[in-house]
Amino acid sequence: MRQGGRVGLGLVLPLALAIGWEIAVDSGLVSGRLLPPPSRIGATLLDLAASGDLLMHVEATLIRVGLGFLWGAAAGILAGALVATLPILRWLVDPSVQALRAVPSLAWVPLFILWFGILETPKVLLIAVGVFFPVYVGVSGAIASVDRKLVEVGRIFRLSRLALAWRILLPAVLPATLVGLRTGLGLGFLFVVAAELMGASEGLGYLLVDGQQFSKPDQIVAAIITFALAGKLADMVLVTLTRPLTRWQDTARESL
Amino acid sequence: MTGATVQVGRGPSLQPLTQDTPVLIVDDLSKTYADGTQALSGISLSVRPGEIVALIGGSGCGKTTLLRLIAGLDHASRGTVQVDGETIREPHPNVGVVFQEARLLPWLNVAGNVGFGLAGLPRSERRARVARALERIGLAEHGGRWPRELSGGQQQRVAIARAFVTHPRVLLLDEPFSALDAFTRRDLHDQLLGLWGETKPTILLVTHDVGEAVTLADRVVVMRPRPGRLDETIDIGLARPRDPVAAHHEGAVRRVMAALDRSLRPAATHPPLAPETRAAWW
Ligand SMILES: Nc1ncnc2c1ncn2[C@@H]1O[C@H](COP(=O)(O)OP(=O)(O)OP(=O)(O)O)[C@@H](O)[C@H]1O
Ligand SMILES: [Mg+2]
Numbered sequence: 346m347r348q349g350g351r352v353g354l355g356l357v358l359p360l361a362l363a364i365g366w367e368i369a370v371d372s373g374l375v376s377g378r379l380l381p382p383p384s385r386i387g388a389t390l391l392d393l394a395a396s397g398d399l400l401m402h403v404e405a406t407l408i409r410v411g412l413g414f415l416w417g418a419a420a421g422i423l424a425g426a427l428v429a430t431l432p433i434l435r436w437l438v439d440p441s442v443q444a445l446r447a448v449p450s451l452a453w454v455p456l457f458i459l460w461f462g463i464l465e466t467p468k469v470l471l472i473a474v475g476v477f478f479p480v481y482v483g484v485s486g487a488i489a490s491v492d493r494k495l496v497e498v499g500r501i502f503r504l505s506r507l508a509l510a511w512r513i514l515l516p517a518v519l520p521a522t523l524v525g526l527r528t529g530l531g532l533g534f535l536f537v538v539a540a541e542l543m544g545a546s547e548g549l550g551y552l553l554v555d556g557q558q559f560s561k562p563d564q565i566v567a568a569i570i571t572f573a574l575a576g577k578l579a580d581m582v583l584v585t586l587t588r589p590l591t592r593w594q595d596t597a598r599e600s601l
Numbered sequence: 602m603t604g605a606t607v608q609v610g611r612g613p614s615l616q617p618l619t620q621d622t623p624v625l626i627v628d629d630l631s632k633t634y635a636d637g638t639q640a641l642s643g644i645s646l647s648v649r650p651g652e653i654v655a656l657i658g659g660s661g662c663g664k665t666t667l668l669r670l671i672a673g674l675d676h677a678s679r680g681t682v683q684v685d686g687e688t689i690r691e692p693h694p695n696v697g698v699v700f701q702e703a704r705l706l707p708w709l710n711v712a713g714n715v716g717f718g719l720a721g722l723p724r725s726e727r728r729a730r731v732a733r734a735l736e737r738i739g740l741a742e743h744g745g746r747w748p749r750e751l752s753g754g755q756q757q758r759v760a761i762a763r764a765f766v767t768h769p770r771v772l773l774l775d776e777p778f779s780a781l782d783a784f785t786r787r788d789l790h791d792q793l794l795g796l797w798g799e800t801k802p803t804i805l806l807v808t809h810d811v812g813e814a815v816t817l818a819d820r821v822v823v824m825r826p827r828p829g830r831l832d833e834t835i836d837i838g839l840a841r842p843r844d845p846v847a848a849h850h851e852g853a854v855r856r857v858m859a860a861l862d863r864s865l866r867p868a869a870t871h872p873p874l875a876p877e878t879r880a881a882w883w
């Protein structure tokens with residue numbers, strides 16, 4: 346089946362459920378108090394959008410994810426590259442990093458709040474921590490497993506260390522690095538929810554908390570849907586931006 | 602920007618070279634690996650400019666080890682390798698290598714792979730050399746393809762072109778055709794000789810195939826295992842282009858086979874080997 350057909354098929358189930366629920370609430374079969382029908386959620390979304398609130402909340406969340414992603418990815422790439430290329434650092438640092446990786450990242454939340462208060466710093470930091478680990482693992486693993494035979498090709502053509510890094514190591518580790526970045530971005534969206542649940546006056550996570558405290562399930566579902574769309578959109582942007590870099594690969598990235 | 606330190610096709614060094622001054626001199630070369638395996642023992646060999654020497658010998662007799670030492674990819678335990686009078690300690694700009702596997706860089710297209718060693722040249726010169734080499738190996742239309750889109754034989758051709766375009770004085774080929782069928786091999790022999798004809802590099806070719814050795818080489822050197830050392834040398838002495846079905850060609854093949862036989866049973870008291878054993882050996 347063509348791509349369009351397959352996408353269409355995937356939409357059948359959610360659409361059917363949505364329409365079914367709408368009809369059920371409409372006909373008085375269920376009250377829809379705890380799970381509002383799609384029409385009410387849509388109306389809430391439109392209201393939020395019209396008042397400019399939605400944009401404000403989305404922007405706050407995206408900025409946090411963006412900053413956390415940048416810091417976490419930069420740290421992950423740097424640490425991963427250093428640990429993979431310097432044996433001393435690997436023996437010294439990697440065991441500790443692996444141990445820290447085993448800590449469920451949400452366990453840091455109370456500590457971060459104690460240290461940094463409840464403003465932006467602990468939020469961005471928490472997201473950065475979530476992004477750091479998959480990037481670190483991806484980069485260090487990729488560098489460690491670069492094909493020695495291709496490095497020898499570089500040696501035969503007498504590449505300098507810099508040229509070897511640029512022309513052989515970098516392209517060789519790029520695919521795994523991008524997979525790490527993509528996983529990291531996904532985790533960034535996971536952690537921004539946690540960060541915003543710990544106290545925020547704006548952001549999609551705030552909409553969730555607010556909706557719970559004032560019993561506005563339509564607002565909660567609206568925020569969830571916006572989260573999903575924003576996450577998907579960010580992922581698509583990342584994939585689109587980086588696709589030209591890995592076009593040579595055997596595996597079609599679309600299927601990832 | 603790419604910062605390559607490759608010096609391409611430096612040509613003859615300062616001292617005057619005549620046809621008889623060896624371009625490659627291997628002197629009393631030995632190699633014992635860290636685990637105690639003695640791979641090579643007392644190898645000496647000199648090769649004249651433009652000469653094609655085939656190295657044949659059984660699996661594990663140290664052919665790859667010898668090539669790696671000459672290429673400067675590995676260090677000898679004893680003895681020296683000289684190219685153009687310079688002692689080899691690391692890869693040398695005048696020595697090119699074609700490995701047993703193509704080892705193409707998967708993120709570069711065919712043209713990018715062929716031109717990989719030419720980063721030090723002006724763009725126009727680089728393009729011209731790549732285009733000419735692609736023409737020679739029959740892949741002129743395929744410069745934009747990815748390595749994964751090529752057949753094994755095509756990949757091997759790209760690897761050979763990549764080594765040739767830097768115009769090395771000495772070219773080391775480690776069983777470059779051993780994974781290919783007889784048809785493809787014939788084709789590649791012609792293309793290899795075509796490329797060779799352009800700059801006439803000295804070639805050291807490792808092969809398991811006596812026919813291939815006789816088709817391509819001026820000289821065939823037989824190696825013996827454990828530890829690897831050189832045995833007999835057979836001068837082929839046939840003019841090029843060669844005709845693999847001609848009678849004198851058949852004669853040269855027989856002379857190499859006989860040398861292999863002698864190498865297999867050095868003591869004359871040994872009974873002659875059955876033909877099957879002989880075939881299985883190489
Ligand atoms: N890195 C290494 N460490 C230890 N021993 C090695 C190493 N490389 C090769 N050897 C040993 O050295 C000997 C020669 O190996 P080499 O690869 O040079 O053989 P070869 O003639 O190229 O064989 P083939 O025809 O199968 O490719 C073998 O006994 C092999 O086991
Ligand atoms: Mg070998």
